[in-house]
Amino acid sequence: MNKVKVEVKNIFKSYISSDDGKPLPVVEDVSFKVYEGEFLCIVGSSGCGKTTILRLIAGLQDADSGEILLDGNKIKSTSSKRGMVFQEFALFPWRTVQKNVEFGLEYKGMTPEERNELSKKFVSMVGLSGYENSYPHQLSGGMKQRVAIARALVNDPDVLLMDEPFGALDAQTRNILQDELLRIWAETKKTIIFITHNVDEAVYLGDRVLVLTKRPAKIKKEFNINLSRRRKRTNIEFVMLRKEILDELMEEINIQSPPSI
Secondary structure, three states, rough: OOEEEEEEEEEEEEEEOOEEEEEEEEEEEEEEEEEEOOEEEEEEOOOOHHHHHHHHHHHHOOOOOOEEOOOOOOOOOOOOOOOEEEEOOOOOOOOOOHHOOOOOHOOOOOOHHHHHHHHHHHHHHHOOOOOOOOEEEEEEEEHHHHOOOOOHHOOOOOOOEEEEOOOOOOOHHHHHHHHHOOOOOHHOOOEEEEOOOOOOOOHOOOEEEEEEOOOOOOOOEEOOOOOOOOOOOOOOOHHHHHHHHHHHHHHHHOOOOOOOO
16 A cells, blocks of 8 residues: 555544534544545545545635644645535636636746646546637536636646535536546546545545535545456446445435345
């Protein structure tokens, strides 16, 4: 196993309820490790706290207690070492594809020539060569998300954090981008932490899958996905593993999964 890249240790997080002003626990004593080069998926029901965990790792929020380490160093704030891809495309509508990708590079003080070279490399990597001068309103949803991925990767983060990045896309586009993401992951060797509520997606993408309880989020169960790549969704091992994870989730929302046919 590779070295530990990210370590989440005994994290607690609460928000103040808008109803009564009392603390509302969202994440409760969560601990796990992510290894260098690993593709880790975290699944849970809607509103369980999985996005909060990702935002804590990104440094966008502070935990009430516990700590998160990157390469053994405590995360205290945001950093270009952790790239974030949101479900919403979050592109600047007044910037072209290339200028959106270059956004973070401008703050690093790179010359226009350096930015141009790097941005074109990553625009090509996500399959958007020829669209460098297009604006977000001219792109499909899948293309917009490719831009968001390129923008995160161009800063060369140690860890790529992805918060249901394909959740708003149609099924066909989602499947295509899953394969594209796996190709990019194989090429870049990045450590990826991927949040989803889609069990099929988690089994297709992940080396491991962590299942969360309903809020407040705790780690309910961990699954090692020992399936060869490229994975086939109709493979019996894939189907059985997907059902096992789905059963764990269904218990959290008190819904009995349908019987197998």
